[in-house]
Every structure is written in structure tokens, then in C-alpha cells.
Amino acid sequence: MTANSSPSAALKSPAFRIGLATSRSHQHGPDSALAQLLNGSRSNIEQHLKPQLIVVGRTLDAMQQLGLLDQYPHIERFPYGRQGGLMKLVSRVVDADPARTLDAVIYIMDPVDPSSTFPEAVALKRQCVIHGKPFLSTLAGAREWLELEAVATGATPNAALDPTFDLGNEGIALIAHDAMKERMLDIAERHFALLDQFAFRCATGTTGSLLNKLAQKIKGEEAGRNWVRPFLSGPLGGDAQIAELILDRQQCRRVLFLEDPHVARQHEADIQLLERAARTVTDYALCISDAQCGERWLTLLQQRAALATS
Numbered sequence: 001m002t003a004n005s006s007p008s009a010a011l012k013s014p015a016f017r018i019g020l021a022t023s024r025s026h027q028h029g030p031d032s033a034l035a036q037l038l039n040g041s042r043s044n045i046e047q048h049l050k051p052q053l054i055v056v057g058r059t060l061d062a063m064q065q066l067g068l069l070d071q072y073p074h075i076e077r078f079p080y081g082r083q084g085g086l087m088k089l090v091s092r093v094v095d096a097d098p099a100r101t102l103d104a105v106i107y108i109m110d111p112v113d114p115s116s117t118f119p120e121a122v123a124l125k126r127q128c129v130i131h132g133k134p135f136l137s138t139l140a141g142a143r144e145w146l147e148l149e150a151v152a153t154g155a156t157p158n159a160a161l162d163p164t165f166d167l168g169n170e171g172i173a174l175i176a177h178d179a180m181k182e183r184m185l186d187i188a189e190r191h192f193a194l195l196d197q198f199a200f201r202c203a204t205g206t207t208g209s210l211l212n213k214l215a216q217k218i219k220g221e222e223a224g225r226n227w228v229r230p231f232l233s234g235p236l237g238g239d240a241q242i243a244e245l246i247l248d249r250q251q252c253r254r255v256l257f258l259e260d261p262h263v264a265r266q267h268e269a270d271i272q273l274l275e276r277a278a279r280t281v282t283d284y285a286l287c288i289s290d291a292q293c294g295e296r297w298l299t300l301l302q303q304r305a306a307l308a309t310s
Helices: 003-008 033-040 042-049 057-066 085-094 119-130 139-152 159-165 178-190 205-219 238-247 268-280 291-308
Strands: 017-022 052-056 075-078 104-108 171-176 200-204 229-231 254-258 286-288
Touching (some): 017 057, 017 085, 033 104, 033 139, 042 139, 052 085, 057 075, 075 085, 085 119, 104 139, 139 286, 139 291, 171 178, 171 205, 171 238, 178 254, 178 291, 200 205, 200 238, 205 229, 254 268, 286 291
Parallel strands (some): 052 075, 171 200, 171 254, 200 229, 254 286
16 A cells, blocks of 8 residues: 555455546536546445545645545555656556556546647557556546446446436447457447447448448348448548537437557547547546447446336
């Protein structure tokens, strides 16, 4: 344990290690994204998940000023961003030591904050994708992840979130880079019953066509023909079309975007645009960016959705 958490040395070791940071604009005041997340998820954090929180300096300063998790023992301070705090989070994501490695990163980002495009911020997300660890860059994404993981441990669902788990009124975007399209089809087939509950499904270009063929195989040629609404391919603007749905807070709250982090991407700007859209409506939208996390997310989403409608 660190000096910050030495009084808790006799407590059970945390099951999760979570890196935590927020952009400056999300730190200030009782209605900030940071306050909404930690106040709204307090019981999940303190009573159920009990994670070790590795918090970058300015974010921890804000937590202390606002009295957030003020009695929580499992907190470790990292340096300020300008002193390498985010860079150290990247190192902890890839660390093989189970006593040091991070299991997830919550970095609630303001898309107009220049620091969101700093190399360490980009690398933090990329390494999370490579190593199959959740990278949660919106309030909605972090809140949902904490809720799903807590419910998986037996926590009582937060009834205030039930409307977001009524999938019959929700939408989802399914996007995959070329090298990940087969993996997307495998995931969609395994979780077809869940995905079929959504009121609306969309995808870019080829991924949408492949998913509709899968749906025709499962549901029949006619019933599966328009299972997914296909937009343009990503390089031709499909990401931007889905981004508009997100920004309008219509139909598409969740995005499963299977990225291939190992290849140069000619339409990188379009990919960043879609993520930027989700971060612009941080309390509404979320984006899952890798297959391993997507599999677990869909599994737990099925459990939580069933509880919301029971």
C-alpha cells in the first residue's frame, strides 16, 4: 500500500486497480462529471468493487476539495499531468506485475481540451486497447462500467439507471476495422440474442452488410435483411453519420468499435471524430474499443438489462 493508504494495510487487497483522471473542465463544482461519477457510483466503489484508485494529481486535488470519497482508504496519488502522471498510467497499463498493473482506466476527457490529444493521452488509450483493458473516456461509459461490474458481484442495481438498460428503447453502433471484422461477426453471433433486443442497430459500410448477412442466417432472409442500418464506410464518412446520431442524443447511446491499433489508418480523423462526439455528450454516450472488453461488457449488459425489465 502507498503512504496515502497505509492505514488500510490490514484490509483485503482490492480486486481492481483503476487509473483515474479527468480533464480540468470536468473537475470543478458539485455538478462536474467527476462529482457525478463518484457520487453516483459511491456505493459501487466503497461497498462492492472496493478498487485501488490510482489518481492523477489535479484530479485527486479536485476530489479532496469536493469531499469525494473522503473516507475511502484505497487511493494512491500519481503526479500531476505536467509531471508525468498520465505517462505513468500508460506504464502501469502494460506492467505485468499484478500488484502494479491497472485493470481499467477512467479518463473523462473534454474534447476541446488540448491535453486530450497529447501523446500520453493517445498512448494511454492505445495500450488499453492492445492489452484488452477498458478505457472509459466518458461519464456515461465509466458509470455504466462500474454499475455492470458491481452488479456482477451481487450489488443491487441502481434503479436510477434502469431506463438506460431498457434496450427496447436503445440503439447501438457496431463498427470494426478490416482486421477485426471476423471478430465482430463472432461476437455478434455469440451475443445475438442481446443485440436483437436493441430497438436500433447501425454500422459502417462492409461491417453492416456482413452483420445483416449474419442476421439473415439466424432470423431468416427477410427478417434479417435490415437488422442493421448500414451507413457509408468509415473512410467515406460513415463514422461522421453515426457521430451525428450520438450528438443529437437519438437512437445511438452505445458504440462497440473494434479497433486495430497495429496499422496506420488513413481515416484516423474520422475515427477521432466519432470518439470526440461521444466525449462531447459525455453524460449520454459511451464507446468500447476492443474485443476482449466488448465481450465482457455485452455479457454483463445482458444480465443488467434483464434486471431492468424484471
